[in-house]
Amino acid sequence: MKRQLFFSLLVVFTLGIFSTDAQTKKATSDTKIEVYYFHSTRRCITCNAVESVTKDAIAQLYPTQVKSGQITFKSINLDEKGNEAILKKCQTEGQSLLFLAKNKRIDLTDKAFMYAKNSPNKLKAEVKKTIESLL
DSSP: HHHEEEEHHHHHHHHHHHHHHHHHHHHTTTOOOEEEEOOOOSSSHHHHHHHHHHHHHHHHHHHHOOOOOOSSEEEEEESSTTTHHHHHHHSSSSSEEEEETEEEEEEHHHHHHHHHOHHHHHHHHHHHHHHHHHH
16 A cells, blocks of 8 residues: 555655656746837727737736847837838738747737727737747
């Protein structure tokens, strides 16, 4: 009986160590994620909500990665001169919410405008799902 209990505890602790190690490796990924929100000068309530909900979600869910610069959020005004290079890099010409990492580009614009004002938690969940897929 004592032997079974000992081996059971040994298995539980061993599995715990391996799962913690896997989480640590995932959290310390060296993938740099750039999040861009492109908007015009004149903005509606929903446009402002897309920016604030996305920015808050990233700051709340990934504070360590934001502090280290692994995840960045930039709001870009489409109407300001000098943004042509970033528009070309991101392959966009209009309002959009884009996530870039390595050679991947994920466009969350439709979901962002659908959820930002009336269902911000859904947008936060989409932001989390998108970033997790890029890490």
